[in-house]
Every structure is written in structure tokens, then in C-alpha cells.
């Protein structure tokens with residue numbers, strides 16, 4: 005099926021099967037997986053959490069956990085059979101030809117050793133010592149575009165930001181000029197702008213190095229920007245494979261179709277209908293699979309699908325070699341939606357705001373310096389409306405949310421009014437009614453749900469305290485509540501750890517809604533979830549809002565998600581609002597130069613090569629913000645000394661749309677229009 | 685109707701067992717724990733039923749046969765007034781196995797309450813209480829014991845109170861650091877957003893999550909408590925005659941070693957050592973099971 009390779013392939017997996025031993029039984033994780041990565045090629049591997057992506061990576065470098073074993077098949081790297089290697093030879097192959105970068109740079113860096121030492125060690129192992137090793141280390145840091153490499157060499161990992169740590173981890177991975185670079189979710193833990201930076205770096209390195217890349221990600225857009233070919237993994241099997249643009253624009257497997265539909269795309273909004281979701285779950289590891297692995301979740305499944313394992317059908321055409329493991333690959337795109345697309349939320353007529361924030365400030369003391377985490381924030385929130393908060397990490401989003409909730413007290417002077425009444429700065433001094441009116445859905449359900457309590461206890465307690473219900477009335481309301489977040493009775497008896505991430509987040513949402521709140525703060529509620537689960541949670545939030553007229557403050561670094569749910573957007577930078585306005589206007593522009601940069605940093609599925617506006621350098625420290633406009637150190641549109649001397653006011657450019665920039669609105673419009681036409 | 689995630693809660697069987705069951709399971713597979721537990725169980729059985737299988741009455745004297753060396757009649761020999769050492773060693777576990785666990789329980793309860801308070805409130809409460817506890821920890825147990833005996837008189841209750849209160853700050857320190865970590869988790873913020881009382885947040889929300897470190901610390905403390913009880917008895921502050929208590933027996937017989945009557949002391953000493961080792965092995969096992 006594959007054409008005879010001209011050169012040796014960088015990586016070949018042939019009929020590879022891997023199992024983990026759990027409770028004395030070997031459970032299949034990868035099933036007869038075959039794939040090939042050519043020299044210099046970037047291959048993307050996508051799929052839901054738990055489908056076996058990391059296992060592929062660990063198998064290739066032969067770093068499987070102790071209970072993992074290869075139960076069949078062959079792996080060859082550069083034409084060399086990896087499975088025949090052992091001991092010294094394996095170590096050499098690992099050191100010389102493959103390198104791996106993990107999601108969590110902390111895994112690769114030793115927290116107690118200076119960066120310089122960790123880098124030089126690699127070269128010393130390769131026989132270069134002393135000054136030579138040091139020079140090479142500095143060269144490596146330069147290569148991954150770290151400014152002041154000599155200074156960074158002296159630092160410990162925790163003194164670097166997440167993006168810099170990941171760049172150092174990449175530098176270490178590249179130290180030996182590997183022929184194969186494996187990146188397992190290298191940007192998942194990073195902010196959109198930092199993510200863009202790291203991806204740019206990887207793309208540039210690819211051109212310089214000619215290394216082949218295996219790029220693992222659950223983010224389809226990232227893979228679409230980075231990779232030549234993509235494989236879609238499901239339950240340890242390859243279900244679709246082909247050139248990236250072809251697979252994403254013309255998918256031929258219902259699973260790929262469904263994954264793509266989960267994403268809010270092309271500026272889709274909640275008032276235009278709900279996102280599609282994938283019902284059910286990935287089969288557990290070791291599950292016996294008869295027929296098509298996806299059949300339980302596939303709306304096209306029929307008898308044949310359930311009994312006959314679909315082969316990888318060859319669908320190659322002039323656009324490239326591709327294959328799909330579906331009996332009905334020609335009908336894949338006709339996959340019926342699982343969620344009706346109606347159920348749109350109607351736009352709300354203007355009413356009096358439910359929440360008014362004026363002149364809110366928060367200053368932390370940090371090593372004797374004042375850190376202005378939130379500076380002079382004023383905004384309104386109307387009933388049934390969503391305010392999206394966006395900005396890089398450290399921009400003050402979470403602090404602002406915590407100020408509203410009273411979890412941290414603001415500086416004196418600012419006011420928060422809920423339904424016309426001023427809120428006490430401290431939670432303890434707020435009335436019970438005020439407390440129950442404002443609730444939160446936290447980012448990490450593992451931290452937000454008490455792991456010792458059953459779901460029944462968690463929700464029952466919330467109903468008792470927030471709705472004042474007990475006994476029979478509580479039971480009855482509990483039934484309603486879990487049904488409204490689409491859980492069932494069966495979920496009540498269990499502890500949080502027995503639920504999947506998506507189910508846990510539903511419990512957290514149910515808890516926030518127990519007392520019929522007026523406002524719910526959602527702090528990155530879907531960032532820990534798969535796209536399929538994320539879509540279900542976003543739909544749920546939109547439905548609850550339409551039904552109960554609740555307002556959201558929605559924090560997320562995923563701009564597509566923010567756009568889907570938000571009516572208004574506030575863009576924060578160093579604790580200040582840089583832009584505030586209706587979602588559509590903020591997204592379509594003309595917008596603040598910072599918003600412009602944020603938006604262009606987002607990897608998009610629909611266009612492959614975008615000319616990105618790059619934000620150079622790190623976000624400045626909030627203890628020592630730049631004078632004048634706080635964005636001037638990174639602003640690509642900076643106009644001159646005025647930006648360095650005077651802080652621009654947050655001026656209303658259009659009714660309801662304010663921008664904090666010295667460039668007049670009309671000029672911004674021209675500049676940004678010019679940039680768009682330049683691209684086209 | 686949109687069919688959304690109609691699911692079985694436990695997705696894969698790696699996660700099916702509960703945390704407690706998992707810990708028990710790994711305890712049962714820990715050889716260290718099983719050996720230690722067996723030793724402790726042996727002494728508990730002696731304390732409960734020792735009377736029935738001890739060959740002699742442990743308190744009955746027999747002056748004619750005083751200081752008889754080990755023989756087939758008296759396996760461990762007899763003491764100064766002819767009491768059978770073997771019978772005394774078997775029954776001698778009774779007092780120490782009442783006093784030491786009770787003292788440990790007292791220490792655990794007091795230490796947990798203090799640890800929760802200091803870890804939860806931090807700030808002034810923490811500063812004040814922590815300083816007091818540190819000062820308290822700096823005083824040796826023996827001096828506390830002497831003072832307590834002057835105040836309360838010698839009795840088992842005194843020993844329990846003295847050891848319990850001396851160990852409480854140590855347990856409090858462990859609990860405090862566990863509570864400070866828990867306090868940062870969002871479920872505590874969620875409780876505050878329900879206007880829960882501090883009492884509820886500490887005892888209903890946080891406490892169940894810090895049970896593992898408390899259990900580990902308690903088993904470790906039990907070993908020290910046994911040693912402390914024996915020491916106090918040896919010094920005459922603890923368990924009083926005519927109890928066949930090990931520490932007490934050593935104390936009343938150790939003058940005999942010079943005369944070559946080693947058996948009057950050796951077996952009691954071995955008994956203490958074996959119990960302490962047993963508890964420590966079990967504690968190691970518990971620690972391992974919770975930290976896997």
C-alpha cells in the first residue's frame with residue numbers, strides 16, 4: 005500500500021501491539037498499529053485522552069512504564085530495528101537518534117539543578133567537556149531563541165516562565181541533533197501567545213534541522229498548522245490517516261468528522277445553535293472489540309459495523325495517500341448530529357445590569373514591592389449575558405474573579421454592586437443571599453470537589469446551604485439538579501475520583517447552580533477536558549443560561565470557546581482592561597493592538613499558513629510595569645514616545661466599545677484592514 | 685433527546701477500587717506490615733487471654749524457689765520472691781497495652797484538633813498556638829511527668845495524660861502541614877462560598893482528607909508511647925506494683941543482674957523490644973501503603 009521509500013524512513017511502526025498489565029491481566033492499549041514517518045516529515049497524532057497517544061511515544065523510545073509490554077509487531081528507527089537493541093546499544097540509539105519533549109517541562113528539568121549544569125551535562129555525556137560544553141549549551145539556548153542565554157544558564161527551572169522552561173526542554177531534546185523528535189503535547193500547558201511562540205520555534209527548527217517529528221496533541225488546530233500528515237488514533241487503532249489539510253477539510257471517518265464538529269469554528273456563537281458532541285466514551289483499555297471500535301458512539305453504525313472489523317480502506321487520490329478504517333467512509337460526512345443544532349439562545353434585550361464594578365484595584369505585597377494584580381477595573385454585566393475575560397496568564401483574570409466572589413478582598417475605594425446593592429469586600433460580611441447569588445465553576449474539578457465526599461453529599465450540602473432545602477424537598481430538587489446537568493442517579497453514590505473529567509465538571513456546575521445564582525464565574529472550566537467533552541459542557545452552560553437567565557463571567561485562554569459563549573469581552577493585560585466591548589466587535593475589529601496579537605496567535609483549523617503578529621518577549625512583571633502604555637514593550641504598532649510617556653485612557657471608540665490606545669479608532673481600522681489585505 | 689454520555693461511572697477497571705480498599709489491599713501485601721502486625725497481635729492476645737495459658741499465677745510468690753534459673757519447670761526462671769517470670773512476661777503486656785494506646789489516642793485527638801486550628805486559621809492563631817506548642821515540645825517528657833505526678837499523683841491516668849499531652853504537639857505539627865496544603869484547594873473556597881462555619885470546613889471538609897497522614901503519625905507515635913510507658917514505669921512514675929508490667933519488673937529486678945540473675949530482666953526487656961519493633965514495622969507498612 006505504501007510506496008517504496010526512497011530513503012530509509014525515520015520511523016516505522018509495523019503491526020505494533022502494546023499492553024499494560026493491570027490486576028494480573030494484560031490489557032491491549034495499542035492494537036496492530038502501523039505507521040510510517042518519512043525523513044524530515046512532521047506527523048501529527050490526534051485523538052481523545054486515553055486513546056494511546058503517549059503510549060505510542062513511550063513505546064518508540066522504549067520507556068514504557070514497568071507494567072507495559074510490547075506484545076507484537078516491530079519498530080524501526082532509521083531502518084534500525086529498535087526491539088533488537090538492548091542495554092548500551094539502546095541507550096546510544098536513544099541518545100543519538102530520538103529525543104522526546106513532554107507536556108510538562110517540569111518532567112524534563114531537574115528543579116534543584118541550574119539550567120546551565122543540566123545542559124552541559126548532556127554534552128559531557130557525549131564527551132565534550134569544560135568550556136566546549138558551555139559554549140555548546142549557550143549555542144543551544146540561542147537556537148531556541150532565549151534572550152540572555154548566559155543569564156538563563158545561572159537560573160533554576162522555577163525561575164523561568166512556563167514558555168521558557170519548555171524552550172529549554174526543547175533545547176535539551178535537540179542537543180544531540182536527533183533525527184527523530186517526539187513532542188507529546190508540548191504546548192498544552194501554555195497560554196495562547198506562549199503556545200504560538202513555541203509552535204513558531206518548532207516550525208523554524210524543523211526547517212533548520214531536517215529532523216522528523218512525531219507531534220502528539222489533542223488540539224486539532226495545532227496539528228493542522230504544524231504537520232504534513234496526520235493520523236487519528238482511536239482505542240489504540242489508527243482510524244484515519246492522510247495529508248493534514250485533506251483529512252481536516254474532507255474527513256472520511258465518522259470519528260474525525262465528529263471531533264471536528266465539537267470545535268466552535270468560524271466564529272460560531274451560542275445564539276447560532278449548539279455545538280455537536282460525541283456521546284459515550286472511549287472503550288477502556290483491554291476492552292474486547294468486535295467489529296468497529298467506534299460503533300457504540302457512531303450514529304452511522306449498523307449490523308455490519310458491529311460484527312466486521314473495518315480494514316484500513318485505501319482512499320488515496322491525487323491529493324495524497326490516505327486511508328480510513330470505516331466501512332462507510334464515503335458517507336462519513338453525512339454523520340447525523342447527536343445534538344440538535346437549534347436551542348440557540350436568543351440575544352437579550354437591554355436591561356439594568358446585575359453587576360456593576362467600578363474602580364476595582366488589588367495590590368499584593370511581593371518581596372517588598374507592590375504588585376498591582378488588578379488595576380482600576382470598571383465594567384457592567386447584564387442579566388443573561390456572558391462577559392468573556394481573556395488575556396495571557398498573569399494578566400489578572402483569576403484575581404479579578406476572586407475579588408468579585410469575595411475570596412480575596414480588594415483595595416479600598418472600588419465598589420462592586422450586585423443588583424443595585426453594594427457588596428462587602430469580604431465574603432464573611434456579605435449576606436447569605438448575596439453569597440448564593442454569585443458562585444463559581446473552578447478550572448480543576450479535582451481540586452474543587454472534596455475527594456472524601458460522595459456526589460450526593462456534595463450536592464446535598466450545596467442545596468442545604470444555598471437553597472435552604474433539606475429532607476424530602478432537598479431530595480426532589482437534587483433529582484432536578486442532576487438532570488439539568490445530565491447526570492443520573494447512578495452518579496450520586498460515587499466519589500469524584502470514580503468519574504471522568506467531564507462528569508466531574510458537570511457536578512461542579514450543578515453545585516454552582518444549586519442556589520439559583522444570578523452570576524456564575526467560570527474559570528477555565530473546559531481547559532482540562534477533551535474537545536468532545538468540552539463541547540458538551542459548553543452546550544450545557546449555554547442551555548442553563550438560556551433557561552435561567554443567569555450571567556456568566558467566563559475566563560478562558562481558548563478564544564474560540566470565549567467567542568462561542570460571550571456577549572461581551574474584556575481583554576486584560578497586566579491587570580488593566582485594554583479593550584472592552586461586544587464580542588463580535590472585539591473579535592472582528594478594529595481592535596486594540598494587544599487583542600490583534602492575541603487573535604493572530606491562535607492556531608486556526610481553516611487556514612494553514614497565517615502571517616502571525618508575534619509578541620516578542622515575556623509579559624513584564626506586574627511589580628514593575630513599563631511606564632506609559634503598559635503594552636509598549638511588546639506592541640507591534642507602537643507609534644512613538646507618547647506610548648512610553650503617557651498611559652492611554654480606556655476611551656469609548658464606539659458606543660459600548662472601549663479601547664485603551666493612543667492610536668485613534670479610525671486609524672486602527674485602517675492599519676488593521678491594511679494588514680488583512682496584505683495577507684490575502 | 686440528546687443521548688449524552690450515558691456512561692458507567694468507572695471508565696476503566698484500574699480505577700474501580702476505592703481509596704480505602706486500595707490501601708488495605710496494599711497493606712495486606714506488605715510483608716513489613718504483616719510481620720509487625722503479627723507481633724502486635726500476639727501480645728494483644730497475651731494481654732487478653734494470657735491468664736488462661738500462663739502456667740502459674742503471675743502474682744503468686746514462692747519464696748523457697750526464689751531466683752531459680754530457667755528450667756523445664758520455670759522456662760524463664762523465677763524472680764526475687766519466686767514468681768514465675770514466663771507467666772509474668774505473658775500477662776505483663778496488659779497494662780502497657782492499655783496505657784500506651786490510650787495515650788496515643790489522646791495525643792491524636794488533641795493533636796488533630798490543634799493541627800486543624802493552626803493550619804486552617806494561620807495568622808495570629810497559628811503564631812500563638814505554634815509558639816506555645818514549640819515551647820511545650822522543648823520540655824523533656826520526664827520533667828512533664830514529674831510535674832504531673834506531683835500535681836495528680838501516680839496512676840495510669842497520669843501516665844496517659846502525660847504521654848498524650850507530650851505527643852500531641854508532634855501530631856499537631858504533622859496535621860498542620862497537611863491542613864495547610866488542603867486549605868489551598870478549591871473545595872475549601874467552595875465551602876466559604878456557601879458560608880459554611882469554620883468548624884464545618886475544618887472537621888467535615890478538611891479532616892477526612894488528612895486522615896492518611898494522621899494514621900501514619902499515630903502508628904509511629906504508638907511505638908514511642910510504648911517505649912515511654914515502659915521508661916516511666918521503670919523510673920517508678922508509671923504503672924505501680926503489684927502489676928507484672930515489664931518496665932516495672934525490670935526496675936525492681938535490675939539490681940540482680942550483678943548477681944548473675946540475668947533472667948529476671950532479660951525476658952521483660954526482650955518483650956518490650958519485640959512490641960516496639962512490631963509496632964514500628966506495622967507503622968512502616970502503613971506509611972508505605974499510604975504513600976504508594
Ligand SMILES: Nc1ncnc2c1ncn2[C@@H]1O[C@H](COP(=O)(O)OP(=O)(O)OP(=O)(O)O)[C@@H](O)[C@H]1O
Nearest residue numbers: 024026033052053054055056057058059069071289
Ligand atoms: N502504566 C499504566 N498502567 C495501566 N494503564 C495505563 C498505564 N498508562 C496508561 N494507561 C492507560 O492506557 C490508556 C492509554 O494511555 P495514554 O497515556 O497512551 O493515552 P493518551 O492518548 O496519551 O491520553 P492523554 O491525551 O490523556 O495524554 C489509557 O486508558 C490509560 O489510562
Ligand code: SF4
Nearest residue numbers: 296299302309330331
Ligand atoms: S465502520 Fe460503521 S461504526 Fe465504524 S465508523 Fe464506520 S460507520 Fe461508524
Ligand code: SF4
Nearest residue numbers: 633636639647665666
Ligand atoms: S498606546 Fe502605543 S504602545 Fe500602547 S497599545 Fe497603543 S500603540 Fe501600542
Ligand SMILES: [Mg+2]
Nearest residue numbers: 057058059188
Ligand atoms: Mg498523553
